[in-house]
Amino acid sequence: MRTGTILRTAALGAVALMTATACGGGEGGGAAETGGPAPADPELTLVTGVYPLEWLAQEIGGDRVAVVQLTEPGMEPHDLELTARQIGEITEADIAFYVSGLQPAVDEAVTQEASDKALDVADVVELHPAGEDGHDHGDEEDHGHEDDHGHDDDHGHDDEEGHEDEAEGDGHDHGDFDPHFWLDVDLMAQVADALSARLGELDPEGADEYTANAEAVSAELATIGGEYEEGLASCEHREVVVGHTAFSYLTERYDLEQMGVSGVDPDTEPSPAQIAKIADFVEEHDVNTIFTEPLMPRATAETIAAETGAEVEVLDPLEGVTDDSPGDDYPSIMRGNLEALRTALVCS
Known part of the structure; x- marks a missing residue:
């Protein structure tokens, strides 16, 4: 695990790369790797390290938010160790969207570099x-x-x-x-609302779009929940x-x-x-x-x-x-x- 000093040094060294990587382009963990092309001209950049949060961010953010995924496809997310470039992505992102306790490397990087930009699921729902x-x-x-x-x-x-x-x-x-809250669709809906509200605060012009997208996500989650209720009854x-x-x-x-x-x-x-x-x-x-x-x-x-x-x-x-x-x-x-x-x- 990197110390706070190393984290800060690595982040400063990576800032120069952010123009190419903030929107998920380039090598390693961008939105294009698991969720399709990143928006060409995003209003906000969000970074996360686990797939369910990436999915929520892409569905709610739409074309206004570039989503940077820190975990490479096929990699066990618990094993994530951050590169200097990835620490720079966390530093420069508008939102660091994560679940504290899931990925220690992300927890430490957010604490050291992006505590004022954090959206921690543990602060939204009761784990x-x-x-x-x-x-x-x-x-x-x-x-x-x-x-x-x-x-x-x-x-x-x-x-x-x-x-x-x-x-x-x-x-x-x-x-x-x-931390595996995402297997409960009601908790996912709560987090969707919280993310929509945070995006709207940072990008007021897109607030209505974020709200509508969150409502659509919540409706789909409710449908899935109903299928489980019926299917496992x-x-x-x-x-x-x-x-x-x-x-x-x-x-x-x-x-x-x-x-x-x-x-x-x-x-x-x-x-x-x-x-x-x-x-x-x-x-x-x-x-x-x-x-x-x-x-x-x-x-x-x-x-x-x-x-x-x-x-x-x-x-x-x-x-x-x-x-x-x-x-x-x-x-x-x-x-x-x-x-x-x-x-x-x-x-x-």
Whole structure:
């Protein structure tokens, strides 16, 4: 991790490159890489490091906002380390749009170089405590937390062993909160409104356009939410075994039970005892599918599947878009995930 001094030095050295890169052009992490050509003459430049925020920014910003993506396509976003040019992009952007705790390199760069331009999702919505899910596995602790949907959130941990490993520290410790809020469409709509308001403050002439775009995004998110409600209402199973516990927002919202091979961070290596525990869970609950992800290895999931007779399929946490994703943008991947869940859970 770079120190603040190095960050400032690197940023100053990169400012000269900003004319070419602020709109997402050139090599490395621009809007053109995942979301099509950047606007030719944007009013604002926004920088982000994770795909769902890039999608929101492009949909709401339209032709008035150039979106710079810091994470290369196909790269695990937790692993992001910033180049000098990317630090310069953060420094020069009008908005640094991020989720604190997801990408430590981005957190530090924003703190050091762009704190006055930050739009942190953690300041917009209430993130779940790490490890919290709609169901527990023996931990009956009442957190006494009222979540954004208005129901009592008194759930325990998905997998106590996995969270103990996480607490001891790995390469991608998210800290106390789970950043994967984008799997809850209501929270995405809240963030869409907040982004629209910030864009309108910085570019008053475009405020009406940003508002209209945010309303369109919210309507699409509501449609997706309705499809999930209907599609998962009647299923033979409610248990979902996943590669890492990135799906708490989704499983809580739709009354599913999540069991993770690893914790919130995908690089947390499960112990043999934890793998055995998951295999027992799979057999006990007659789980027929072990879900893996496009950006993580399949080996552990395949081991458990081989021991239990389950299949291995993809459930995408939407941390990035790859050839293995069940779609090519946020709405289509969310719908692809729904179909994967409906098949695995035998929903009618």
